[in-house]
Amino acid sequence: MLYIFCPHCGSRSQNEFAYGGDATVKRPELNKEISDQDWDNFVYLRKSPRGKHLELWHHISGCRQWIKVERDTSTHEIFKTYKADELTE
């Protein structure tokens, strides 16, 4: 079970969090023309990298904040965690 450092609460067990997928995906702006292909990429297509990955976790049984976690998908090593509005490196 992972031990995730929530920037708001401190280190907590994985079972307090919900996984939220790729944190680098950016939602297209509202009211903007967008091609079927680009929209499709946003809704459905995700990379599944082996190694470092910036992902979202929701501290659902804690502060209820969404946070960004830089994690190695093969070793589960967590390098850094960020608040939702914090700039990532």
Place this chain on the structure above:
Amino acid sequence: MSQDFRLENIGMVNRNKKISFTFNGKKYFGYEGDTIASALIANGVHLVGRSFKYHRPRGFFGVGVDEPYAILQLERNNERDPNIRATEQEIFEGLEVKSVNCWPSVNFDIGAINNFLKMFFPAGFYYKTFMWPPSFWYKIYEPFIRMAAGFGEASIKHDKERYEHKYEYCDLLITGSGPSGLASAYAAAKNGARVILAEDKPRYGGSLLTSDVNIGNQTGVEWSEKIITELKSMSNVIVKNRSQVFGYYDHNMLVMSERISDHLPKTQKYLPKQRLWYIRAKEVLISSGSIERPLVFGNNDTPGVMLSSAAKEYMKVYGVLVGKKPLIFTNNDSGYETAIEFKKNGVNPIILDTRKEPYSDIITEAKNLGIEIKYSYVVVAAKGYKKVKSADIAKISDNKKDLSNIENIECDCICVSGFWTPSIHLASQSGNKSEFNEKIDAFIPKKSKQKENTIGSANGKFTLEETINEAFDKGYEVSNKITENNNKVSIPTVVEKKSSEHDKFWCVPLPKGKSYKRFLDFQNDVAVTDIELALREGFRSIEHVKRYTTLGMATDQGKTSNLNGLQLVSDIENKVVPQVGHTTFRPPYTPVSIGAIVGREVGKHSKPTRKSPMHEWHRKNNAVFVDAGVWLRPRYYKHGNETLFEASKREAKNVRKNVGVCDVTTLGKIDVKGPDAAEFLNRVYTNAWLKLPVGKARYGVMLREDGIVMDDGTTTRISENHYHMTTTTAQAANVLSHLEYYLQLVWPELNVNVVSTTEQWAGAAIAGPNSRELLTKLFPNTDVSNEGLPFMGYKEADLFGIPAKIYRISFSGELAYEVNVESDYGNFMWEKIMEVGKEFQIQPYGTEALSTLRIEMGHVAGSELDGRTIPHDASLEGLVSKKKDFIGKRSLSRSAFTKPDREKIVGVVPLDKTTSIPEGSYIVKDPKAKLPNPKLGHVSASCWSVEYDNPFSLAIIKDGKNMIGQKLFAMSPLKNKTIPVEIVSSHYVDPEGKRVRA
């Protein structure tokens, strides 16, 4: 009754407390502190089971977790508990155990014929023998294998025992209380660290219990007792026996199973059987020790052949002799310690040492005691079927290839020592890549992967002095990183006998003309010939060899067999062991009971139960409850002998005719607040929200980005910047997460806050033509007329002194209101409604009637909004704004969502007006069409329309709009029903919606 093999003046069992137990129906006795193994051996019993494949007789091989043979089935409190290691299970009064793997009995086992048909059971026999013809599998092969195989029978009854889970944090977890565990725990505890010391056996001390050493002028036993007593008295230390740390998981999470009452006759009511500990440790010291390796020779699986360290422990800990004519077969000094112990207890052993001219203190001591020692000697084969009776021994040449002077000598046990294998399982599980150490012919941990260090013999340190020094140092070093107390205790002096080097020889060649089975893996009957065959057949990777031959598999996970297997593969392949590599160690280290893994989360406890504040009223008024997510909701209120069908019909009818009240507390409620709340709702919902006035509610639908309906509900503008959102019961948590996602990550510039208020409000839906009259009496000071409180209006009011909120919204399609009060007043509100409503013929109604009412009105719910439907499918396209953008809008223009024959919700009525249509039925044009019958759609919800008194269903079918009026068929292959139906509008009752606006 005397025990033939019990020694008088040695051992740690409690001689004052006799305990009786039965084994295979026969009564035996032992002493408190005995294991099943020690008690049976004391009684001269060595035949306890049959082997997995050949059903050869099985005795005891070890004395602890590594035991490959003595797996028994325990009967306890009328429950069966399979897979019990006799070497670990302590006896208690009334214990009943029996052998497994034998049928009809351990003495006469029909499966032993396999032993004589062994040409059918070579490596990979499962893959070869039972393949053809395929039709034989179910009828012949599988039943045969099932009856003949397996380590016991699991209970199929509900396990009444109690299992618990515990979460614990510590600075330092130490796995094993041998010399390294004790020393490091002591050093770390004295340095202020929070320490957990776990020992899998009942007694602390590990090898100190059986070795003849001296630490700080005390015997090993005295020293370990002193240290344990002091550790137990320290508030920063948790010491646990009968506790096995079996798994090392990510981020230094380790899991330990504590056997709390497995050794007690009957579990006390509140005493758990086992407890699973989830331990998050800042640092881990792995002090799990080492396991003696077997030597490989002919028939080395015969009962009476066992590890020499086990023979010693049976004497020193249990006061039990494993034999009276022991043969010690060793390639190192450990066998001598066992021989000396035999000698001290009046038994004359013979030592066969594979080495030519070894020299050490301990060998000298053995000589001085007059023990007979034969150098360059080996056991060629054990003789005897159910127990060792003699052994063929021989002199072995210097190159270890040739045998000479083969002779048979009498013996009743053969104690083998092939040197020691460090238990690196936990280190390996943590991700530590181990390395092969030539000096000890075994793997030891390499560089730490997580926050773990391995110490003592688990780290390949086989002298006590090295072990103690390393452990004190590591205990201090690791704890000081955390506490920075710099409090270092002095290391005691160690006195021990020096040993000489072990012999790398481990597998005795076969004498000419003999084909004895030489076993590597005792649990799975994997012999030298099986490995040879697997390699001949082309299996090269050790992982493949393992799976093909089953070497190192099953419950003992190859604790005694792995290294010899690797050695053999290396020898045949002319490689060295590190090139072959070892198979992956995976948790659990020892078997863990399913009960312990599940803990208290069984049955009703597997999830929390949420109850509304009115729950007790419902219960007292004969409500029959139903699970709605984690909530308990009244399904119907039973009058007399009513069935569900009758009661729900009565309740629904009363809503249509008079007035009913339904507990709607479970609906999700979310407060949305902030200056940008309207803009936010406008983006979340498909319809327009910017112009909703204060004091008004609106129905809204929200989508996921893929265009699928996520949830629906009404949201009310309470004040300028405050909205009260409701969600369905099931989606409440998801909707909150969804809103938080957009506010925190996508549109952080919006100044809005959301918070769940589901549990803050108790809700009652009052529905029916009499509802306004009832409200007038409930709220005499509030204008609830159609003008004062119109459809979709909202008012705050006073309910007999209690502040209440009235929303004029309707799920039932009748004139209806929802009244909310703070949860603590919920019951008061409910009782007032029932009391005042009496004159209007009020009746409470449950979820079944609620469903009936909404289905015949064509209102959609979870069964239509099932994660596959877009607004159009549920006839909600009128709520989709063409002007503004919102979450998921772009997806709605995808081609599959806009095709002309897109599915749509319709009503379905059986032509005979009497046959109910099972939910989930397919709607088809031709019931006799060739399978698979092309389906138009499915029935999502069914009810008995109380308005028309006939069955009515909702269905979502292809091109639904144009199907109305068509005669089709509803097919339920599950219920074996085909029902002719007519497709009608989904709004079966009051299609113009006059009633809600009345």
